[in-house]
Amino acid sequence: MSYHNPYTPPRKSATFDDYTLAEIRRAAATGIYDIRGAGTKRKVPHFDDLLFLGASISRYPLEGYREKCDTSVVLGARHAKKPIILKTPITIAGMSFGALSGNAKEALGRGATIAGTSTTTGDGGMTDEERGHSQTLVYQYLPSRYGMNPRDLRRADAIEIVVGQGAKPGGGGMLLGQKISDRVANMRNLPKGIDQRSACRHPDWTGPDDLEIKIMELREITDWEKPIYVKVGGARPYYDTALAVKAGADVVVLDGMQGGTAATQDVFIENVGMPTLACIRPAVQALQDLGMHRKVQLIISGGIRSGADVAKALALGADAVAIGTAALVAIGDNDPHWEEEYQKLGTTAGAYDDWHEGKDPAGITTQDPELSKRLDPVAAGRRLANYLKVMTLEAQTIARACGKNHLHNLEPEDLVALTIEASAMAQVPLAGTSWIPGKGGF
Amino acid sequence: MDVSVKRESLEAMRVFDLATTPLRELNSALHAIAPGTNDTNFEVVNPRGSHAVAVGIDQPVTVEVRGSVGYYCAGMNDGGTVTVHGSAGPGVAENMMSGTVVIEGDASQYAGATGRGGLLVIKGNAASRCGISMKGIDIVVQGNIGHMSAFMGQSGHLVVLGNAGDALGDSLYEAKLFVRGEVKSLGADCIQKEMKPKHLKLLAELLERAGITGVSPEEFKRYGSARTLYNFNIDNADAY
Numbered sequence: 001m002s003y004h005n006p007y008t009p010p011r012k013s014a015t016f017d018d019y020t021l022a023e024i025r026r027a028a029a030t031g032i033y034d035i036r037g038a039g040t041k042r043k044v045p046h047f048d049d050l051l052f053l054g055a056s057i058s059r060y061p062l063e064g065y066r067e068k069c070d071t072s073v074v075l076g077a078r079h080a081k082k083p084i085i086l087k088t089p090i091t092i093a094g095m096s097f098g099a100l101s102g103n104a105k106e107a108l109g110r111g112a113t114i115a116g117t118s119t120t121t122g123d124g125g126m127t128d129e130e131r132g133h134s135q136t137l138v139y140q141y142l143p144s145r146y147g148m149n150p151r152d153l154r155r156a157d158a159i160e161i162v163v164g165q166g167a168k169p170g171g172g173g174m175l176l177g178q179k180i181s182d183r184v185a186n187m188r189n190l191p192k193g194i195d196q197r198s199a200c201r202h203p204d205w206t207g208p209d210d211l212e213i214k215i216m217e218l219r220e221i222t223d224w225e226k227p228i229y230v231k232v233g234g235a236r237p238y239y240d241t242a243l244a245v246k247a248g249a250d251v252v253v254l255d256g257m258q259g260g261t262a263a264t265q266d267v268f269i270e271n272v273g274m275p276t277l278a279c280i281r282p283a284v285q286a287l288q289d290l291g292m293h294r295k296v297q298l299i300i301s302g303g304i305r306s307g308a309d310v311a312k313a314l315a316l317g318a319d320a321v322a323i324g325t326a327a328l329v330a331i332g333d334n335d336p337h338w339e340e341e342y343q344k345l346g347t348t349a350g351a352y353d354d355w356h357e358g359k360d361p362a363g364i365t366t367q368d369p370e371l372s373k374r375l376d377p378v379a380a381g382r383r384l385a386n387y388l389k390v391m392t393l394e395a396q397t398i399a400r401a402c403g404k405n406h407l408h409n410l411e412p413e414d415l416v417a418l419t420i421e422a423s424a425m426a427q428v429p430l431a432g433t434s435w436i437p438g439k440g441g442f
Numbered sequence: 443m444d445v446s447v448k449r450e451s452l453e454a455m456r457v458f459d460l461a462t463t464p465l466r467e468l469n470s471a472l473h474a475i476a477p478g479t480n481d482t483n484f485e486v487v488n489p490r491g492s493h494a495v496a497v498g499i500d501q502p503v504t505v506e507v508r509g510s511v512g513y514y515c516a517g518m519n520d521g522g523t524v525t526v527h528g529s530a531g532p533g534v535a536e537n538m539m540s541g542t543v544v545i546e547g548d549a550s551q552y553a554g555a556t557g558r559g560g561l562l563v564i565k566g567n568a569a570s571r572c573g574i575s576m577k578g579i580d581i582v583v584q585g586n587i588g589h590m591s592a593f594m595g596q597s598g599h600l601v602v603l604g605n606a607g608d609a610l611g612d613s614l615y616e617a618k619l620f621v622r623g624e625v626k627s628l629g630a631d632c633i634q635k636e637m638k639p640k641h642l643k644l645l646a647e648l649l650e651r652a653g654i655t656g657v658s659p660e661e662f663k664r665y666g667s668a669r670t671l672y673n674f675n676i677d678n679a680d681a682y
Contacts, residue, residue: 145537148556149518149558150520177672189596191615194673195672203555204556210532214513216494220465221469221497
């Protein structure tokens, strides 16, 4: 009897998958690591792994479309004479003019203003258009101090000291020369066309004791009017939150690894920092341990996409959230309308992340005047306002179902987890059990 | 001297004793100055190392500080003239926009950090990172400066009559550095450059503005950016 070796299909390595192989070849061909925008693309435990329980015999719900469910939030009442009051707890995260076009910044300001929330400057300073179109504008105080000046500090509604961001805790940035227009160069006191490094550390303070003095200086300069936020990436959320509170912050902004960036190394985005879900409970615990929960507000960002995500973040103890990538999508980023042009750039709508190259077909992550013109800031602002409104309504829908008359009344008890990982991170029981890994001896 | 004029100017001097008066009152009074007012002379006594003394000035006031100060004295100064008759802690005149800040003694780290304009004169020594990320400020140090000074300096001028520590001008952009003494080492992409007549003229003006006499611009060497790191190139990776 003759033996025929049966066919076995070719098997690719799980470790060396197609993407990994392509990355090795790309690195070998170019000698440069991959730079890109946005946040992590790997799958990490997230809000999708949590569910709300809703009402039952022991919990009664509120009437949809009838009974009030408040969404307002006050930020910065700890020390500031003029705290921020927002209609919705969904804010717009810091994104720079430079990384984004002027029209994109205007659209973010318009949309946030219609929705009754705040928007935030970025690494590059404040533009008049942005200030003019944003009813409530948070002014970022960054290591590079590009565009930093006392006049803008005083015309801001709040100040956000940026220590880190979720996409790259411990990393600075680089705005490549091709995005440095005359205006961007002028705002940053550098020649046109050269790469602009954004420092990873502040130039004039190091550590929490210095930060306390820096916060005091900023309060003195602005006559104690402005709330002072401290933004950190998702690295050591318990200690970072505690130290920010100790340093005198009014608000802590905590950005998980799904949070986007204008540009950094892919290896950084994918391998440094913790998922948003893993950051919230330690930060809330720090606030509770210090007796400061709800006195110092916690803003969570990194991968917030829907009202469900908002409700889950708030249920875990956050006071508000911030959106960046989702806001860009709402105004037109990665829209299939531009598919033909994405194809020419070697990508596809939904995957375009070469934001640093300044060729964005949607006219958002660019300084090219012709591309920028494609974005109508009025219409785009309207889309963002619509989106913010939908998210707020969604969060209210869930809160009412849980019997809550304010989004802040949502609590961990309203949640269960679908996976053991999410259960451990969010510290809510695995669905159908009373088990939380790490609690009760297991 | 006309005695009546002298008395009038003395009477106009507003004195804040930080041993008995909260810092808030001083800075609040400085911020309350209306444009065009004559009430612009301030004196601060007993600063006792206080932080954030005379920060956020936005009018052409004169502040005489009798003693040493802590962090961020004259931070974000925009048009004021602040003299510290003592030494200054970290970040003196940080992010200065315009005006003049004079330190009679020594200055700690980050003096003039990210400054955008104005003149900072340090009559003693300045510690590390003097002029870090400077963006247009002019800094004149009569003594020595510490390591990593003018790190990532973007524009403006740093003049040092003494010596400079390690890694001067690391990752420098367009700031111009003049050192009369020894430079322990230069940072990445910082090189010595030819002192041309226009630089001698510029330096002479800076020395004059700082009130320094008896020192010739010819005694200095000029340092600036080699500009090799201006656009990312993988072959430069060993530079940092």
